[in-house]
Each structure stands twice: as structure tokens, then as C-alpha cells.
Amino acid sequence: MNILNELKSFDEDYNLWYDKSEEASESFLKFLVADAKENMQQYENHCLRITEENDTSIGVIYEAFADFSEDHFEFLQKEIERKTRQLQNGELDADLFDTLEFDYAPMSEKAPHIYLDCVDFLTRNLSPNQTVPVNLAILNLLSWVSIDLDLDNNKKEIKRIQDRLMNDYHTYPLKVRKEMTEYFSDILEWKDAPKISFVEKLKIIILGVMGN
Numbered sequence: 332m333n334i335l336n337e338l339k340s341f342d343e344d345y346n347l348w349y350d351k352s353e354e355a356s357e358s359f360l361k362f363l364v365a366d367a368k369e370n371m372q373q374y375e376n377h378c379l380r381i382t383e384e385n386d387t388s389i390g391v392i393y394e395a396f397a398d399f400s401e402d403h404f405e406f407l408q409k410e411i412e413r414k415t416r417q418l419q420n421g422e423l424d425a426d427l428f429d430t431l432e433f434d435y436a437p438m439s440e441k442a443p444h445i446y447l448d449c450v451d452f453l454t455r456n457l458s459p460n461q462t463v464p465v466n467l468a469i470l471n472l473l474s475w476v477s478i479d480l481d482l483d484n485n486k487k488e489i490k491r492i493q494d495r496l497m498n499d500y501h502t503y504p505l506k507v508r509k510e511m512t513e514y515f516s517d518i519l520e521w522k523d524a525p526k527i528s529f530v531e532k533l534k535i536i537i538l539g540v541m542g543n
Contacts, residue, residue, distance in 0.1 A: 334359075334366045335373060338388035345386040360395040367396070367403065378410065383427065390430050397433040404442045407433075408449055411472075415456050418465055425468040432475045439479035447488055450476055454492050459502040466503070470510045477518045489519055497525070505531055 337359070341348045351359065367374045374392060381389045393410070396403035411431055417423035439446040453473040457466055482489060496511060503511065508527065515524030527535075 334363050335370075335377060338363075338377065338391060341388040341391060342381070348388070348391060360391070361399055363392065363395040364400040364403070367392075367400070371406075375406070385427055385430065390433075393430065393433045397435070397437060401437070401441045404438050404445045407438070408445050408452075411449055412452060415452070415469065418468060419456070419461065425464040428468040428472060429475075431472055435476050436479045439481070443481075446476075446479070447485065450480065450488070450492070454495050457496065459499050459504075459507075463504055463506055466507045467510060470507070470514060474510075474514050474518050477514070480518070482520060489521075493519065493521060500525060505535065509535060 337347075348356075378389050378392060381387050393407060396407055414423060414428065414431060418425060418428055435446060435449075438449075450473065453469055453476065457469055457473075459466075480489070493515070496515075500508060500511060505527075508525075509531075512524055512527055515521040
């Protein structure tokens, strides 16, 4: 089985991946991991060549490494950083950023230092100077990644996240602040998190508030 050639076939017709049975998919992912250990540069080059991420083989690669290869967690971390820079530079559509929404539980359990670095990186790359779509894309990924954050054993890190995001909280557009408050309360379970006022909620509902 030539894994890279099969990945290229998924880019041409993603149904070839969708149509695999669960057993066949898992077997393929494990073969991919084994092959990548011998030919990692080729996989890195393959990811760099892909410019449109929805329904392409880059998601298959991320899934394989996230689920079956502790050795490739650092590569996934670098991909988060690379894709975030692309997003910020306007080289990646915000709608395509969710390709990075793979399963972070294995990373959180087996390599917590890498996992926490990913969370830290995303919080550091939010900025009121960025567009609303960019900040929302990063916040959505941050929320996804943070689902696996151990709240009881990472209190220092959580306090750092809260302090960092609160530094500029009131300078963000309302739409971004709304998502931040949901991150604070729903993901971090912060009881004293800032709240969106009733008037602001009405503004969001009635006006749609796209950035102001």
C-alpha cells in the first residue's frame, strides 16, 4: 500500500476516504503512522502543498497523528502555529481553520506539556487588533482544544489564561467578547467571569453585531 498516493487520491475524491469502513479507516491511519516514521519529510511536504483544507487528506493525517502517534504531537503543535500564522496573514480562510479540530485528549494525557503549549499559543494569538473572523476562528479552536483541559490540576495555567484574556477584554468587539465569556464560563467554569449585559445581548440579537 502506497499511503501517500492514496492520500493524494482522497484530495481528488474525498468520498474514497468517507466510504471506508471504520475498521478499514483505523487500519489505514495506523499504516500511515508507521510509514510517517520512516518518511516524515514527505508527509510534511504533502501538508505544505495543500492549500484548501476542508475535505482533503490533511485532516486524515492530523487524525492519524492525534489518535495513534505520540511521536507526532510536536508536528501537530507546529501545524497549529503554521495555520494560525496563515490565518493572521490572510493566507487561510477562517472557515477552514476548523481542520485543526482533531481529538486532543491523547495529547492532553500523554504529552501535557505540548498540549498546554498549544492552549497557551492560541491565547497569546488573540488580539483586539485582529479582525473579528480571525479572533473568532482562534477562539473556536481554543474552546475545542480546551475541552480536554484538566481544570483541577492546571489552576496556574487557567489563571494565566484568564489574566491574559482579561487584559484587553473590554477593547474587543462585542461579538468576540460574547464568545470569550462563553469560553470562560462553559469551558473554564469560571464563576466570576465577565458577563454580557442584557442590552448587549439585545444588540447581538437585533443588530447581528458584526464587529462593533
